[in-house]
Amino acid sequence: MIKGKHIVLGITGGIAAYKSAILLRLLIKSGAEVQVVMTPAAKEFITPVTLSPLSGKPVVSDFFAANTGEWHSHVDLGLWADLMVIAPCTASTLGKMANGIADNMLVTTYLSAKEHVMVAPAMDLDMYASPSTQRNLATLAADGVEIIEAAEGELASHLVGKGRMAEPEEILKRVEAFFARKEDMKGMKVALTVGPTYEKIDPVRFIGNYSSGKMGFAIAEECAARGAEVVAVSGPVNAYPENPSIRIIKVESALEMEAAAKEEFKKADVGIFTAAVADYRPEVCADQKIKREATDEMTIRLVKNPDIALNVSKEKEKGQTFVGFALETQDGEANAQKKLEKKNLDMVVLNSLADKGAGFRTDTNKVTIITRDRNVAFPLKSKREVAADIVDMIMTHRAAADGVADEKNTAK
Numbered sequence: 001m002i003k004g005k006h007i008v009l010g011i012t013g014g015i016a017a018y019k020s021a022i023l024l025r026l027l028i029k030s031g032a033e034v035q036v037v038m039t040p041a042a043k044e045f046i047t048p049v050t051l052s053p054l055s056g057k058p059v060v061s062d063f064f065a066a067n068t069g070e071w072h073s074h075v076d077l078g079l080w081a082d083l084m085v086i087a088p089c090t091a092s093t094l095g096k097m098a099n100g101i102a103d104n105m106l107v108t109t110y111l112s113a114k115e116h117v118m119v120a121p122a123m124d125l126d127m128y129a130s131p132s133t134q135r136n137l138a139t140l141a142a143d144g145v146e147i148i149e150a151a152e153g154e155l156a157s158h159l160v161g162k163g164r165m166a167e168p169e170e171i172l173k174r175v176e177a178f179f180a181r182k183e184d185m186k187g188m189k190v191a192l193t194v195g196p197t198y199e200k201i202d203p204v205r206f207i208g209n210y211s212s213g214k215m216g217f218a219i220a221e222e223c224a225a226r227g228a229e230v231v232a233v234s235g236p237v238n239a240y241p242e243n244p245s246i247r248i249i250k251v252e253s254a255l256e257m258e259a260a261a262k263e264e265f266k267k268a269d270v271g272i273f274t275a276a277v278a279d280y281r282p283e284v285c286a287d288q289k290i291k292r293e294a295t296d297e298m299t300i301r302l303v304k305n306p307d308i309a310l311n312v313s314k315e316k317e318k319g320q321t322f323v324g325f326a327l328e329t330q331d332g333e334a335n336a337q338k339k340l341e342k343k344n345l346d347m348v349v350l351n352s353l354a355d356k357g358a359g360f361r362t363d364t365n366k367v368t369i370i371t372r373d374r375n376v377a378f379p380l381k382s383k384r385e386v387a388a389d390i391v392d393m394i395m396t397h398r399a400a401a402d403g404v405a406d407e408k409n410t411a412k
C-alpha cells in the first residue's frame with residue numbers, strides 16, 4: 001500500500017522527536033520515499049545526521065542551503081508528496097499551522113501542501129489541554145488535517161496524562177489506512193433515507209420505532225470516505241455521522257421523508273433506502289394534547305403511509321442504482337426477492353431479526369445481499385464493515401451493468 005508513495009515527514013522540537021527516527025525507519029521499510037523536513041528547534045532534539053542516512057535523502061530545514069545557496073522549494077515538495085505527516089507536532093507548530101504563520105520551512109511546506117496532512121501532537125498535559133491548543137486542533141481538523149490524538153502516559157515532565165505522541169507503529173497504521181482508502185466513488189452522488197419516522201398522534205405523542213439510523217449512517221460514512229457526495233434524508237435519531245461533508249436533511253414523518261427523498265434521489269447515481277418507515281400514520285393528529293380523563297378506551301384510526309422506496313423507484317432512470325433493505329422474521333430470501341421486483345430495486349439487503357446481533361440498536365449486523373442473479377450471505381460484522389460490503393457490492397453491480405451496456409453498444 002505504501003510502496004513507492006512519497007511522504008514528507010515533518011519533525012518539530014519536542015522530546016518525542018527521537019521517536020521520529022523509528023517512524024522514518026518503519027516508513028522506509030514499508031517501501032515509501034520519505035523527505036524529512038525539520039524545524040530549527042527540532043535539530044536541538046535529533047540531528048539531521050541521524051535522519052538523512054535513514055531516509056537516504058538530505059534533510060531539509062532551511063529555505064536555502066547556506067554553503068551553495070541552493071533554494072529548497074516548499075512548492076515543489078508539496079507537488080511531490082502524496083502525504084505529509086508531522087510527528088511530533090508541538091503546540092507552537094500547531095498554532096502556526098492554524099494561523100498561517102510561515103516563519104520556517106516546515107510550516108511553509110504545510111501551507112503549500114496539496115496532499116493530505118496528518119499531525120501527531122506531543123506536549124505536556126497542561127499544554128495539550130489548554131484552550132488555545134484545543135482551539136488550534138479544532139481549527140486544523142476543520143481545515144481537513146487528520147489529527148492523530150496524543151496518548152495517555154508518563155510525559156517528559158514525569159507528570160502522567162494526555163500528551164504523549166502516538167507510538168510510531170500506531171502512526172504507521174494511520175498512514176497505511178490512508179493509502180488503503182478507496183476513492184472509487186469520486187464524482188458520484190449518493191442519496192439515502194435513514195432512521196425511523198415519527199407519526200404524530202397529538203402535539204406530544206407519536207408512533208415510532210426503534211431504528212437508530214446507525215446502519216444508514218455507516219453506509220453514508222463509507223460512501224463519503226470513498227469520495228462520493230452524500231445526502232441523507234434522516235428521521236429523528238440521536239447520533240449523526242462525524243464526516244462534516246455529509247449533508248443531512250432532517251424530517252419527521254413519512255410524508256416529509258417522501259417529499260425530500262423524491263427531490264434528492266432523482267439527482268443521485270446511487271439511492272439507498274435504509275429508513276424504517278412507519279407503514280401507517282394516525283388519520284388525524286389532534287390539535288391539543290389528548291386528555292386522559294376524556295375516555296376509558298381510545299382507538300386511533302390509522303391510514304397507510306406511502307411506500308417511499310416504491311414511489312421514488314418508479315422514477316428511476318438508466319444509470320441509477322437503487323438499493324433497499326428488508327427486515328424479515330420468516331422466509332427472508334423469498335420475501336426480499338419479492339421486494340426487489342415490486343419496488344424496482346437493483347439490490348436488497350436482507351437482515352433477519354432471528355439472527356443475534358442483527359437489526360435495530362446494535363453495533364453489529366448480519367446480512368444477505370440479494371440481486372437479480374445472486375444471493376451473498378455475510379457473517380456477523382460491525383455495521384461499518386457491513387457498510388463496506390454493501391458499497392463493494394453496489395460498485396461491482398454497477399461495473400457489471402456498465403459492461404453489459406458496453407457489450408450492447410458494440411453489438412449495434
Ligand code: CTP
Nearest residue numbers: 273274275277279306307308309324325326327
Ligand atoms: N420502505 C419505504 N417506505 C415504506 C416502507 C418501506 O421506503 N413505507 C423501504 C425501506 O426503507 C426498505 C424497504 O422499503 O428499504 C423494505 O422495507 P420493509 O419494512 O422490510 O418492507 P415493507 O415494504 O414495509 O413490507 P413489510 O413491512 O410488509 O415486510
